[in-house]
Amino acid sequence: MSEHDEGGEQVSTGTPSETPAVPEAAIPELVIISGMSGAGRSTAAKCLEDLGWFVVDNLPPALIPTMVELGARSQGNVARIAVVVDVRGRRFFDNLRESLAELESKNVTRRIVFLESSDEALVRRFESVRRPHPLQGDGRIVDGIEAERDLLRELRGDADLVIDTSSLNVHELRAKMDASFAGEEEPELRATVMSFGFKYGLPVDADLVVDMRFLPNPHWVPELRQYTGQNEEVAAYVFNQPGAKEFLDRYAELLQLIAAGYRREGKRYVTIAVGCTGGKHRSVAMSEKLAARLASEGVETVIVHRDMGRE
Template sequence: MPSDQTSEPKRVHRDDVRVVIVTGMSGAGRRTAAHALEDLGWYVVDNLPPVMLPSLHSLVRSKDMTRLATVLDVRSRTLFEELPGVFAELEAAGTTPEILFIEASDDVIVARQESSRRPHPLQGDGRLLDGVRRERELLATLRAAADLVIDTSRMNVHQLAARVSHAYGGDTSDRLRVTLMSFGFKNGLPVDADMVIDVRFLPNPHWVPELRPHTGLTRPVSEYVLRQPAAGPFLGQLETLLDTVAEGYLTEGKRFATIAIGCTGGKHRSTAMAEELGRRLRETGVPTKVMHRDVGKE
């Protein structure tokens, strides 16, 4: 976990064991993420006391295993007191733990908890929403330190599993994995984005009657957007930007980048630009997943 000091040592993975801590809001999908990691071949332990993590790490390394994940359900402040020491011990052993934080909005979590007819673990004698807000406060430090945040408010379990698979599947080489997410500003900013790109400077196909019913996933809309004089140079600059920050991200131990590309409604310009940028990145060997948050919500 980050310290309160103004400067921190750079986060470099030196050990051959990759450690991921899965945490986040109750009802957001921690268990689904853990199951997805298991399906990818990770050794997953649920609710392991943090103080036991260094010992488990040593055991896993002695067995020539390379991927370890533990689900952390933070229900008491004592866990926060243990974590800095645990992180320091793992760092000394040559491993920088990664944090996967599963997020969802308050209203979505309340709806999920109510549908499951289970009380929130921190609800006590208060309202369910009180428990959600208390947990969000307790987890604020972990969320701020997270290497990857996934907001499941608009996802089903299959979409969450696909995001986890993209981030943690395949080999363990140090290669930045990129998720491109198109969205509409009218529906709010994605809370899990590392960068937000605004493409509303491009002409809007919404005002072209024959294009209005279609999305940027169709050829006519895509061609209309991409042939705009500014589209090509803008995409080229985005590629350069990502190439510039990728090395720094990896040096700091950040293996993932979620780039949100937005237009007004998330239907035309953002989807076309996200698809084209994804194509370009994949051609250069960058593992890239493209998803469209708001398509179909017009």
């Protein structure tokens, strides 16, 4: 298409098909934030915004490739984009897979962060703010939660990072996001080592789960019962038991093998859940040692003690 300028010469106006291709080096990073309503999507998005990401809330998935292209043409001003995708649009997820396929064909580095929470925690949060669940309709809050879980099941399976916020406060969620996204350079692998108590349930965001209940329980030693696995005497008691040191050494070796596979598959985050009965002694002591071992091997590691403070 062309038109004449004042001197009579033709001036090309160009068409979208004639626009030069965007260099791959200019393509921004992309993070898609999704998950259960009430699980903390807004907090996660605000955290990335504070880290310098360009955040777009409630963007239809069909427009995600367009947003990435606009970022690529910003001459480096928009190098990292975070998009919050939720159920408010109801039909948004119909287009999501097509958009993800298009992004992959353009070599866009994209990650999916999924915010998870238990039904009990979600019900409590919706009741505390006296708001209905966006999918409950004329039913109950639990009906909306069930419908949303079903809608998001496939997306959760595709997520690169799943964060369970059931027992996290706002500050703890921000700390987990900071641990995953802060820093100038992207590490090869980031690990969260989480101690927990089996009697409080398995962490739903765990990639790997190990059981420390094969070791004697310091709870039954009166002088150790009041302390946690962070106490030197408790840790010494745990690691003086037959099999404790051997387990640490062999499991650390196994994690090296697993980590190499994760890197080959492009997985950047892993949550290792270490459990005992109450999540106070054995799992805490082992988590501390395991996290230190991973850190010494170059894996950026954050440690979380989910149930250590419970009575």
